[in-house]
Amino acid sequence: MTDLTSLFTDLVRLETRLYNVLDARLKAEHGLPLGQFEFLRVIAARGNARVYDLAHDIAITVGATSKAVDRLESAGRCRRTANPHDRRSSLVELTPAGAEILAAATPTVEAELNIWVGSVLPAANLEQLATMLSMLRQRAESDPRTDRTEPAATTRQAPGPLDTPQT
Secondary structure, X not given: OOOHHHHHHHHHHHHHHHHHHHHHHHXXXXXXXXXXXXXXXXXXXXXXXXXXXXXXXXXXXXXXXHHHHHHHHHOOOXXXXXXXXXXXXXXXXXXXXXXXXXXXXXXXXHHHHHHHHHOOOOHHHHHHHHHHHHHHHHHHHOOHHHOOOOOOOOOOOOOOHHHOOOO
8 A cells, every 4th residue: 555645755855856946947047936937827827817816726825926926026027907807906917028938938947847757757657647646636626625825813812810910
């Protein structure tokens, strides 16, 4: 029987090492952190999106997503526009500069992934792995327990006996 804890550890360690090597190469060749590359990919795939939608897609909090969009916007890689369907939110879309750097960086990411994954696994195994990881991801995404939420606001409780100042 497969040791699921070891499998999990292998997945996490592999993801960490791949992230590190991809991030370093993207920064060196394009001045683009991997995290920003991922945001650009998601925005490009959607055409435009609310910050909330991006947060859900990337599985991070809305606050963290808003900060990431702020950084992309400051770099001229995306812009926020008024949401015609909801005046309380804006839509995020790529700028031409964002689309350009995404197009330039994508072959770099694909080449690096080919070094670490594509050249290691035979095509049939790679296809099986992709299918299985997709199944696991879909399962996780269907369960709200896997969503990242904002930290709960703390409510102030009435002082207890231990909170009473000593006189």
